[in-house]
Amino acid sequence: xxxxxPIFKALGDETRLRILGLLTRGERCVCDLMTVLDLPQSxxxxxxxxxxxxxxxAGRRQGLWMYxxxxxxxxxxxxxxxxxxxxxLAALPQGKKDQESLVAYxxxxxxxxxx
Numbered sequence: 521x522x523x524x525x526p527i528f529k530a531l532g533d534e535t536r537l538r539i540l541g542l543l544t545r546g547e548r549c550v551c552d553l554m555t556v557l558d559l560p561q562s563x564x565x566x567x568x569x570x571x572x573x574x575x576x577x578a579g580r581r582q583g584l585w586m587y588x589x590x591x592x593x594x595x596x597x598x599x600x601x602x603x604x605x606x607x608x609l610a611a612l613p614q615g616k617k618d619q620e621s622l623v624a625y626x627x628x629x630x631x632x633x634x635x
Contacts, residue, residue: 527598530574531605535559536567538618540576540590541609545622547589552629556621 530536538557542548553564568588571577575598578591592598609615 524597526574527576527592527595527601530570530576531601533567533570534614535563536571536576537605537609538614539564539567539571539588540605541612541615541618542622543577543588543590544606544610545619547587548622549585549587551585552622552625553588555625556618 531540535557539553542553542556550561550564550568553559553568554561557564565586568577568579568586572579572588572591575592575595576590577588579586579588581587590602592602610619
């Protein structure tokens, strides 16, 4: 249980759930998450660190920016929870709004912005 509790504790924040919802559509740069969530880089990075430490996300550096994607597939419990989160977060009003904002942002995004 001592290894399982942090996995679920990381989900106890609205911003972290919103980040996971956005990552269900694939890898995202921190700048993408900042824009859609309308939060400063420090706040987004702090939440991403919590998710990374709990095994929910993995990150990679490219240039000045970090890119994050969903992780946790190797842990059977997290794998099942991710299936549930993918389905349920997209159905929530805030999840729908975030997805719409992400799509609108990506249409106008300057691809050089994250390099």
